Amino acid sequence: MSVDLSQFHQVFFEESFEGLDVMESQLLEMDPADVDDETVNTIFRAAHSIKGGAGTFGFMPISEFTHVVETLLDEIRSGQRVMQPEYVDLFLQSVDCLRGMLSDMQQGNEPEKERPAQLRAEFETILHGAAPVAEAAPTEEEKGSGWLIRLTPYPDLLRTGNEPFRMFRELIDIVGEEHCEIEADTSKLPEFTSLNPEECHLAWQIRVTREIPLADIKVVFEWVEDECDLVYEPLGDVATASPEETAPAVSDTSDAEGIQVPEKVAAAIAETPKKSAEPAAPAKAPKKANAESSSIRVSIDKVDSLINMVGELVITQSMLGQLGQDFDLSRLAKLQEGLSQLEQNTRELQESVMKIRMMPISFAFSRFPRLVRDLGNQLGKKVNLVTLGEQTELDKTVMEKISDPLVHLVRNSMDHGLETTEKRLAAGKSADGTITLNAYHQGGNIVIEVADDGAGLNEEKILKKAMEKGLVPESANLTPEEIHQLVFLPGFSTADAVSDISGRGVGMDVVRRNIQALNGSIEVRSSRGTGSTFIIRLPLTLAILDGQLVQVCEATYIFPLVSIVESIQISRRSLNHVTGSQYVMQLRDEYIPIVRLDEIFGLRDNVQDIDELMLVVVEGDNEKIGIVVDDLLGQQQVVIKSLEQNYTKVSGISGATILGDGTVALIIDISSIGRNITPVKKHQGKSDQAA
Amino acid sequence: MVSILAVDDSASMRQMVSFTLKGAGYQVREAVDGVEALEIAKNEKFDLVLTDVNMPNMNGIELVQNLRQQENYKFVPMLMLTTESAGDMKMQGKAAGATGWIVKPFNPDQLLSTIKRVLG
Amino acid sequence: MTEAATIHCGNRLSIDQVEGLYQKLEAAVLSGGDLTLDAGDVHFCDTAGLQMILSLRKTLAGTGNDISWSAVTDVLKDTAGYLGIRKSLNLPE
Structure with missing residues (x-):
């Protein structure tokens, strides 16, 4: 086989x-x-x-x-x-x-x-400086013209499942039945009345009349070597030896016995099992490309619960089917009941399917002990890693994508957050720093925190740097919280010298962008002297989105709820004209660019001038923009369908979904909408406010 | 039909063993460790138990020991899947009541020819 | 001489069944006489099972009695063949 x-x-x-x-x-x-x-x-x-x-x-x-x-x-x-x-x-x-x-x-x-x-x-x-000694090479290279095997089992040999007739059968398979003579010695067999039938009192003498390496024979008896007296003699000596041989009591001298074996064991063993004879053939090039075909392990419980639900779904379906066959209004209540049943089944089924993709975050956390250890050595800092909430589950894809940002955050905390041992001791802290990774569920989100007990963010230094780089106007008066968020701005880096650890050309802005690409958000909390905590919020899955439905002309669009800052009604007068068709609006002390979806997607021939506008303020790529829509509809969870896979990539759209009434609604890609507008200097133009 | 209980914590080994045995016409139940195997064996009778030695929760030696104490499994052949380097494991296994052992690595043909020593 | 008693060997003449069969045979031995064994249903037998029959035959020989087989399966004959005890068991060809 x-x-x-x-x-x-x-x-x-x-x-x-x-x-x-x-x-x-x-x-x-x-x-x-x-x-x-x-x-x-x-x-x-x-x-x-x-x-x-x-x-x-x-x-x-x-x-x-x-x-x-x-x-x-x-x-x-x-x-x-x-x-x-x-x-x-x-x-x-x-x-x-x-x-x-x-x-x-x-x-x-x-x-x-x-x-x-x-x-x-x-x-x-x-291991003793020596190559592992090849275990005792087979010493018995004798071949002889055959072998006499004397097998005298101890009484208990049969008790553990070993069976002489099977061993003899195997031996016959190896040496060939015409070369094997088996003779039983029944002389030690007790009288029936004193027999313990589970014990073995027979002994055998087997003649193998063929040239064969002893090792090939020995393998048959390897399991019982310690449960019997076993003697192998080259057949040449046999004639002179065996003086103590006694004639069997119930005489059974016929050598022919062993030869008459009628039934040949099919599928002969042919070659004896040699040590790892052939698997050495090097892995024949497995199907390429598939090399990292990813799979997930799913616990039987989850599969069972799925099967259960599908079962219920089938019941509901057949119930509805029956109801539909001869339906009249008197059975309306029944129909409604069936439909609500169906809705419940579907929802449960969806939840269970989603659960299959859920994995404990310990998979992502597991790489950190090593990373922290190695990095600690490199930086000369002693760091304890604490992980909490490792069993918190999230979608496998989200987990894969969050892994790198997490690594970056941990590196950053170890490099910039934690002080050197001397500074810690001077500040009256323990010599060892602590990095804490914590994960938990909150609402429909998973929250992952990366905390250190280091010095905390240095607000003055951050503000100074941000002003130097022109990220903040000199006059800005920011609260500490606002200053903390500056670290996420593109082009910001506080490291005095680009260190080997976190200065890899990847800033916090990239971390933030990666997290936003997952429809997530990140913020930082910091307290001088006691440490900082980066808090990441992510949706549990990428397959479902909490969306705000909006109407523009005839079409319905969906905004990811996480990116919405606020929705306001404004009058045209509060808009300021910048250049061409670009408008900005002052929202408290910020100027935000305004985009019109109807314009971007070419929904209206001529963009009407309406006095009262519905504006959804969203934040993407760290820029706030205001998007003009006609109306706000409801909020709901939508299942994301890829536009790329089903149609083609469309700028400004991240995907599509199918609404309850069967129509398709497009999901707005906030970041790409933001990038497409003419950049507006945020704090520019306090002067041209009038317009 | 001859039924075999295959116990190994390694999924690939378990699958290989089980696939090979099923292909040869045996009926196979799988268990991931001694605890699960013992539980399965309580409700079902097998003609042969094939078990890995090193497993979490309950290792192969403890499994054999436990099974041997059950009336149903007094004489059932039990083979340990072990490695050459573990010489004294073989002896420990025998002492616990194992019938024999199969040395890893083995290929499917070796597995089939070896288990005939305790089946049929 | 009493008429030969017939003992049915069941379908397994093996170590897991010898205990029960031993008691049946013991009763027959104690009542004396020849014994006829019906092994027509034996689809598995092993050393322990056949050894018990051998011992039985040896003991019966002490009182001038013997066993005979009213029915034997190929499995039984084959197994006895492997063990080199076909003749000792007085098995038919």
Whole structure:
């Protein structure tokens, strides 16, 4: 039977990556001075599984490399060796190395060789500086013209499922029935009345009359070696040996017995199992492109609940179907009831389907212990990482996209937020800084906080910098809260020198933009001397949007609710003309550009001049803009359909949805609308207010 | 139909074992660790138990020990899936009541030929 | 000599069933005489099961009695063949 092992590769890779994550997090949590058994066991098990799977599925470089890792772990776990800090480092490097090798092989490439070889050498230096000795090569290379096997089971041999007739059957398969003579010795068999029928009192003498390596025979009896007396003699000596041989009591001298075996065991074993004979064939290039076909693991509970709901949906559907067959008004109530049932089913089903994509945020948090540790070493700061709310769930896609911004925030907090140890001690704080990652649900959003207990934002410095860069007018009088938000402005960076850590050409403005792209928001709270907290709010999923429906001419558009600052009714007179058709409006002490959707989308032939305008003030890319609409309709959750996939990308539109009445409504892409307007200097033109 | 309980915390190994056995006409139930296996075995009788050694919650040795104490599983063959490097694991397994072991890595053919030593 | 008693061997003549069969056979042995075994339903047997029959035959021989088979399945014959005890069990060809 041939089984195509490549079908299991994807699962193998996924679980191996997970195993590496487990190893890493356990290693990071571990205090080498006080190692608990379960931690080492967990790490060992992960390495062990990777090695076993790699061997089975033919990824030999991985299995060989993991072998040395596992060996050292095994020695620690069995108490032969004590965990050392340098072992932890070596293990961590091995985790990285294995990750690299696995992803190389997942993409069908040869894994790199140099790094594993270096690390292996280090392991082998630790493990007595010697290459692992190939375990006792088979010594019995004797072949002889055959073998006499004397098998005398101990009474308990049968109790654990071993069965002589099956072993003999296997032996016959290996050597061929014409070369195998089996003779039973019944002399030790007790009288019936004193027999314990579960014990074995028979013994056997088997002659293999063919040249064959002893190892091939021994494998048949490997499981019972310790449960019987087992003697192998080369057949040449047999004639002279065996003096103690006694004639069987119930005589059974016919050698022919073994030969008459009528039933040939089909599917003969043919070749005996040789150690890892063939899986060595290197992973034959798996289907490309698919290399990172992503999948999610879904707990059975979630699937079960889905099945349940589909079941209910089917019941409702058949009920409605029946109702529709001969419907009259007397059954209206029944119909309404059915429809509300249907609505409920649909909503529950939608929620359950969404839940399938939900994963605990621990997947995103899990990379931080390592990052914080490495970065702490690099910066010379001792940092404790605290993670809270790790079981908080969010959409897998959102999680993937929020990962990089989070890394940036943590780097930023460690680099700029936390003070050096000396400064901390001088300020009467603990020497170790603390970074806290916290996640929780609030309303329909997930909130993720990155907090540090550092010095807090330096308002004077920020304000000075912002003024220097012309981001804020010299005269501006800002509250501390307003100053804090300045760090998100494009082109802002307070780092005195661009450091290796956070100065990667990516500022907070990019972080903010990435978060806004997810329909989320970010803000910062800070308090001098005690630290700052960045607070990210994200929708639970990208598939559904909380939207504000607006009407412009005949069409309905949807604004993401998160980006709406306020909706106001204004009179034309409060608009100021800037250039061409560009208007601005003074909203409290800010000037905001005004755009007309009917104009942008060419909905009206001539833009009428209306006196009273409905204005929706939105914020995108850190710029407020006012969008003129005809009317505000309701607010509702909408399911986002991709315009790109179903039609083509349209500037100013991020997607579409289908409303309850079946019409299509377009979802406004606030950022791109904002970018398309002629930039207006925000604090310009206090003078041309009159217009 | 011959039924087999396959226990392994590694999904890829479990799938490979289960796929191979099903392809050979066996009926297979899967369990992710000793605890789950024990629970399944309480309500169902199997002709063979194949179990990994290193698993969380309850390892293969404890599983075999526990099963052997049950009247239903007194004589049922139980094989440990183990690695060569774990020599004393084999002995521990035997002491716990395992019938034998299969050394990892193994390929599907090796698996099928080996389990014939305890089935049929 | 009493007439041979017939014992039905069930469908499994194996270690998980020997306990029960042993009691049936023991009663028959104690009442003396030849024994006829009906193994026509045996679809699985093993060392423990066949060894018990061997021991039974050995004990009956002490009183000049023997066993005979009223029905035997191929499975039983094959297994006895592997174990090298077909003749010792007085099995038909």
